[in-house]
Amino acid sequence: MQSETNLPVREVINPSKTTPTARVSPDSEPGRIVAWALERFANQRTIVTTQFGMEGCALIDMCARTRKPIEVVYLDTMFLFPETYALRDRLAQTYANITIINRGTELTPEQQTKQHGEALWEHNPDRCCRLRKVEPMARVMEDVDVWLTGLRRTQSATRANVQIIEWDWKYEVLKVNPLADWSRPQVWKYIQEHNVPYNPLHEHGYPTLGCTHCTKRVPGSSVTDYTRNGRWQGKGKTECGLHGDGI
Numbered sequence: 357m358q359s360e361t362n363l364p365v366r367e368v369i370n371p372s373k374t375t376p377t378a379r380v381s382p383d384s385e386p387g388r389i390v391a392w393a394l395e396r397f398a399n400q401r402t403i404v405t406t407q408f409g410m411e412g413c414a415l416i417d418m419c420a421r422t423r424k425p426i427e428v429v430y431l432d433t434m435f436l437f438p439e440t441y442a443l444r445d446r447l448a449q450t451y452a453n454i455t456i457i458n459r460g461t462e463l464t465p466e467q468q469t470k471q472h473g474e475a476l477w478e479h480n481p482d483r484c485c486r487l488r489k490v491e492p493m494a495r496v497m498e499d500v501d502v503w504l505t506g507l508r509r510t511q512s513a514t515r516a517n518v519q520i521i522e523w524d525w526k527y528e529v530l531k532v533n534p535l536a537d538w539s540r541p542q543v544w545k546y547i548q549e550h551n552v553p554y555n556p557l558h559e560h561g562y563p564t565l566g567c568t569h570c571t572k573r574v575p576g577s578s579v580t581d582y583t584r585n586g587r588w589q590g591k592g593k594t595e596c597g598l599h600g601d602g603i
């Protein structure tokens with residue numbers, strides 16, 4: 357049993373869910389935060405969400421190392437890269453205590469075209485993301501208490517204020533972002549050192565991976581570069597709307 361001074365998190369979480377913050381020790385490793393969260397909230401409905409980017413894979417590995425059963429939810433937009441589906445299957449095979457669940461939309465691409473016109477992602481990507489990501493995510497969050505994500509502060513300006521532990525007002529859940537302090541090279545180092553499955557497209561100019569229609573190669577980028585420049589190019593959009601108000 358850890359002494360109090362060794363705990364990764366000093367809790368000041370308000371059970372009324374109005375000021376759910378916690379102070380995290382400066383030396384807290386993401387793996388310790390994950391272990392703390394899964395232990396602390398063992399009786400709450402806790403999930404990880406990911407679209408299988410490098411950060412999500414590292415987070416899944418950290419969860420798996422606790423040997424606790426954990427649900428990993430992803431949203432299949434039906435437009436993911438074949439490499440992403442293959443990675444999902446590899447992760448499921450690698451980690452026996454992880455259950456990967458698709459909670460994506462049931463609206464087929466054909467139905468979307470019929471109801472909203474051809475290539476909605478071209479003429480109204482916000483609506484397309486709302487149908488295929490934001491609304492399904494809201495349904496996921498209806499019965500969730502604690503939400504673990506792979507968000508990092510240096511991923512983008514819109515993520516600069518991500519806290520390791522914060523209250524998510526949008527979904528009214530406690531949000532835990534164990535990798536918030538990490539850089540992309542740290543994530544890559546973790547992936548390499550722990551032999552974590554990852555998407556091979558990261559090595560071919562794709563710093564992030566979303567839907568095929570809205571993700572382009574970023575020439576010259578390496579696995580340790582993180583940029584969202586390859587997403588929604590020319591659309592003035594960098595986030596799909598799953599995190600926070602504008603992100």
Ligand code: SF4
Binds near residue numbers: 433476481488
């Ligand atoms: S990323 Fe593109 S294709 Fe995917 S849901 Fe958003 S707009 Fe639609």
